[in-house]
Amino acid sequence: MESSEESLLHPLVDDLPCPVIQYADDTLLILRAKRSQVCRLKKILDLFSQATGLHINFHKSTFVPVGGVPDDLATDLASILGCPVSSFPQTYLGLPLSDHKLPASALEFLSVKISKRITGWCTSLLPIGGRLTLTNAVLSALPSFEMSVLPIPRGTLAKMDKPRRAMFWKEKEKCSGGDCQVAWDYVCRLRSEGVLGVTDLGLQNT
Known part of the structure; x- marks a missing residue:
């Protein structure tokens, strides 16, 4: 996934692309909790909408911080995308999704x-x-x-x-x-x- 500037980076390994899991109407992106990364993602999504006419409903999307991201940073990053901050477990494709063992x-x-x-x-x-x-x-x-x-x-x-x-x-x-x-x-x-x-x-x- 690339824009006219830089590609999005893998959250753990610098020389790997951003992980993307995509289905018909659901997309899961995992990236670093950095303002530059989120701004880049927003720009790419806006370019995608302009190119295809398919508009993303950010109000139905969620921003889920993982790994001790501070609350104020999570709120700031979510505001860039225009979606609410959420937490695990999440419902994804009808199934509960979590970063830990499901309760x-x-x-x-x-x-x-x-x-x-x-x-x-x-x-x-x-x-x-x-x-x-x-x-x-x-x-x-x-x-x-x-x-x-x-x-x-x-x-x-x-x-x-x-x-x-x-x-x-x-x-x-x-x-x-x-x-x-x-x-x-x-x-x-x-x-x-x-x-x-x-x-x-x-x-x-x-």
């Missing part, structure tokens, strides 16, 4: 997504075979995208199992232990073992 709270949305799907279903007349099909084909498949990228903590997997278990036994998004006729670990064993074969989310994640 469990960043993955709470997975169990919520499963519960919300059950709420919209009319399941009171479904036989157990129909509930098994919905549990495996729909509820177990909902976190597939996230599982293809992220290792899901055990605690989060347990929270995701709660609405799946409730759907299977009570046709609802919540149930108590007394509503479950068989231990969930047993239900998740393979059909080749003579059990129901409900998807084991931990195994699916692996």
Whole structure:
């Protein structure tokens, strides 16, 4: 990425270009927290807009300082671009992105997504075979995208199992232990073992 003056520099290695990860409508740039670098980036983005007619929405963009950048410097650099200062974890392509290990709270949305799907279903007349099909084909498949990228903590997997278990036994998004006729670990064993074969989310994640 170059302008008519100098190229943007890699944040760690001088003779490498600025890292850019780009998708259809998302671009992630990693550069040094220096005023000259950010001014250069802004100029390049403005030149890009002028050349292509594609205007960047800086209000929907975020400036995320990494590595102990002082607050006043971060605010100054963000003002050059015209975007707000933010912090990790960030949502990027539908996934939480962080420079450290993701906290469990960043993955709470997975169990919520499963519960919300059950709420919209009319399941009171479904036989157990129909509930098994919905549990495996729909509820177990909902976190597939996230599982293809992220290792899901055990605690989060347990929270995701709660609405799946409730759907299977009570046709609802919540149930108590007394509503479950068989231990969930047993239900998740393979059909080749003579059990129901409900998807084991931990195994699916692996």
